[in-house]
Amino acid sequence: MLPWLTPMLEDLLVEAALETLVMVGGAAAIAVLFGLPLALLLHATAPGGLAPSAALNRPLGLVVNAVRSTPFIILMVAIVPFTRLVAGTSIGTGAAIVPLALAATAFIARLFENALREVDRGVVEAARAMGASRLQIVLKVLVPEALPGLLAAITVTLVSLVGYSAMAGAVGGGGLGDLGIRFGYQRFMPEVMATVVLILILFVQGLQSLGDWLVRRLRRR
Amino acid sequence: MMLDQPGPDLPVAAGRVPPAIRLTGLRRHFRGAPAPALDGISLEVAPGEVFGVIGRSGAGKSTLIRCVNLLERPDAGRVEVLGGDLTAEGEAGLRTARRGIGMVFQHFNLLASRTVAGNIAFPLEVAGVPRAEREARVAELLPLVGLAEKRDAWPAQLSGGQKQRVGIARALASAPSILLCDEATSALDPETTTEILGLLADLRSRLRLTVLLITHEMAVVKALCDRVAVLEAGRVIEQGPVFDVFTRPRAATTRRFVAEVIGHDVPPGTLAALPAPGPGEARRLLRVLFAGPHSTRAVVSEASRRFALDLNIVAGRIDAIGARPFGIMALAAYGVPEAVEAAILWMRGLGLTVDELAWEEG
Ligand SMILES: Nc1ncnc2c1ncn2[C@@H]1O[C@H](COP(=O)(O)OP(=O)(O)OP(=O)(O)O)[C@@H](O)[C@H]1O
Ligand SMILES: [Mg+2]
Numbered sequence: 001m002l003p004w005l006t007p008m009l010e011d012l013l014v015e016a017a018l019e020t021l022v023m024v025g026g027a028a029a030i031a032v033l034f035g036l037p038l039a040l041l042l043h044a045t046a047p048g049g050l051a052p053s054a055a056l057n058r059p060l061g062l063v064v065n066a067v068r069s070t071p072f073i074i075l076m077v078a079i080v081p082f083t084r085l086v087a088g089t090s091i092g093t094g095a096a097i098v099p100l101a102l103a104a105t106a107f108i109a110r111l112f113e114n115a116l117r118e119v120d121r122g123v124v125e126a127a128r129a130m131g132a133s134r135l136q137i138v139l140k141v142l143v144p145e146a147l148p149g150l151l152a153a154i155t156v157t158l159v160s161l162v163g164y165s166a167m168a169g170a171v172g173g174g175g176l177g178d179l180g181i182r183f184g185y186q187r188f189m190p191e192v193m194a195t196v197v198l199i200l201i202l203f204v205q206g207l208q209s210l211g212d213w214l215v216r217r218l219r220r221r
Numbered sequence: 222m223m224l225d226q227p228g229p230d231l232p233v234a235a236g237r238v239p240p241a242i243r244l245t246g247l248r249r250h251f252r253g254a255p256a257p258a259l260d261g262i263s264l265e266v267a268p269g270e271v272f273g274v275i276g277r278s279g280a281g282k283s284t285l286i287r288c289v290n291l292l293e294r295p296d297a298g299r300v301e302v303l304g305g306d307l308t309a310e311g312e313a314g315l316r317t318a319r320r321g322i323g324m325v326f327q328h329f330n331l332l333a334s335r336t337v338a339g340n341i342a343f344p345l346e347v348a349g350v351p352r353a354e355r356e357a358r359v360a361e362l363l364p365l366v367g368l369a370e371k372r373d374a375w376p377a378q379l380s381g382g383q384k385q386r387v388g389i390a391r392a393l394a395s396a397p398s399i400l401l402c403d404e405a406t407s408a409l410d411p412e413t414t415t416e417i418l419g420l421l422a423d424l425r426s427r428l429r430l431t432v433l434l435i436t437h438e439m440a441v442v443k444a445l446c447d448r449v450a451v452l453e454a455g456r457v458i459e460q461g462p463v464f465d466v467f468t469r470p471r472a473a474t475t476r477r478f479v480a481e482v483i484g485h486d487v488p489p490g491t492l493a494a495l496p497a498p499g500p501g502e503a504r505r506l507l508r509v510l511f512a513g514p515h516s517t518r519a520v521v522s523e524a525s526r527r528f529a530l531d532l533n534i535v536a537g538r539i540d541a542i543g544a545r546p547f548g549i550m551a552l553a554a555y556g557v558p559e560a561v562e563a564a565i566l567w568m569r570g571l572g573l574t575v576d577e578l579a580w581e582e583g
Contacts, residue, residue, distance in 0.1 A: 126324070
């Protein structure tokens with residue numbers, strides 16, 4: 001398929017690409033799963049929100065910021081005990097998902113929160129005037145109205161995760177980044193490095209285009 | 222002959238029917254604000270009445286109307302709607318009560334993620350009405366607001382007037398008997414405003430709605446309201462039947478509002494151009510309000526003849542509020558001082574309202 005690579009390297013490449021896919025996909029899925037409730041909680045407890053509470057909002061915001069401001073490579077090392085607890089091991093693709101998911105959750109929670117903040121306060125007020133409960137406002141107003149913004153946030157997170165996954169790969173998670181370092185750099189095979197970079201670019205481009213297309217489709221109406 | 226009829230006979234004034242909305246001593250002081258937004262407001266709106274609240278920007282209008290369905294909780298005071306004390310309700314009770322109070326907003330506040338039908342069905346969905354019933358109700362409401370063709374359109378595809386029609390249909394979805402309108406036409410052009418006001422007037426009589434609306438445009442009050450209250454700095458400075466407030470505004474703010482739609486004041490410059498009184502002559506500037514079947518010309522010419530006055534019409538116009546016509550005229554009267562006095566008394570005897578306009582002697 002790729003004439004400048006040996007069949008063995010081609011197989012390694014396919015395997016690495018799949019590992020990257022698993023890391024990015026797995027971490028993103030977990031990030032959305034935990035990030036959305038977290039963002040809703042941050043949004044609701046903020047001043048002027050549905051259930052303002054500084055006692056909840058401040059510490060939550062602090063934790064999210066702490067995770068976000070810790071360099072990923074340090075975060076990865078710092079939470080090794082936690083990773084072992086969750087994944088049973090601290091090396092391999094599965095284990096790499098843990099720090100990736102943690103970083104992505106904090107990242108996406110802030111992006112989601114911004115998207116929720118973009119929802120017109122007037123619309124929320126109208127829902128309140130019509131007798132909607134807080135849960136109904138969240139499920140029937142906030143989330144559907146913020147959907148284009150939420151999707152854009154998922155796209156940005158996926159793209160960032162591709163980059164982070166290369167880092168996670170380098171410390172034993174496998175994936176394209178790992179392959180690029182091991183063959184392209186350590187064994188000085190520039191054609192492998194170039195191929196890895198090319199695939200990563202295509203990956204990111206594809207994700208971004210798909211995300212943009214979905215957001216445009218939603219925004220058009 | 223009744224020239225100066227009393228305002229519409231309101232049952233609430235006569236104490237026969239409990240008011241649809243009764244606000245008592247509402248106060249709201251926002252944290253950090255130099256003055257309270259609401260400073261002791263008491264109002265009663267009779268069932269079936271359209272009650273307008275007018276005021277300048279920042280007067281507290283939005284705060285007031287948001288207190289009626291407790292979107293804003295007043296610091297003090299009582300809000301009673303259809304006899305129930307909303308200020309005493311908890312969250313759940315409030316939600317139920319709000320379903321009986323429709324609300325229309327200046328910026329429409331439609332859900333961009335739902336079609337026209339989806340928006341109108343929203344309050345029903347929230348109230349747990351089954352789908353089939355919701356759809357039937359939407360199908361009923363669409364033609365009522367003239368949007369039968371737009372059922373599946375998205376809000377982004379609608380004009381401002383169409384959006385407000387959706388807003389009105391949505392407010393009426395759960396068949397409330399009370400409608401709150403917060404500047405419902407302020408974001409619309411004059412033509413669309415007229416259309417929407419017409420729709421509200423039509424719905425009001427068809428559905429026997431009680432409407433509380435706030436606005437900063439006197440034209441809206443004139444077109445739609447039975448009674449009006451003027452709000453300034455969180456207080457009601459004047460209220461009464463629209464006809465009375467329009468024809469005899471008392472507070473300076475009210476006069477300015479009224480002047481927007483019916484000029485009470487004499488155009489500047491006209492007075493300076495009037496001839497000076499002759500020796501032994503008095504000159505008075507009068508504002509005469511005709512609110513009945515009198516012909517303005519007949520009164521002027523007869524007064525002139527009877528009292529040997531020179532009556533100079535400086536400004537005047539004829540208008541109607543509801544179905545009641547009225548005329549307002551500024552007259553410069555020249556004559557023997559006693560005769561001018563006598564003419565004023567004579568006109569008042571006919572039931573006309575005669576005020577002396579302030580006039581700086583040049
Ligand atoms: N949530 C709030 N927090 C603090 N101050 C507020 C708040 N809402 C209103 N105010 C203040 O209360 C006063 C009355 O505001 P309100 O919105 O009721 O005026 P309004 O008559 O509706 O004005 P407009 O015609 O501009 O809509 C204003 O001084 C405003 O700044
Ligand atoms: Mg306002």
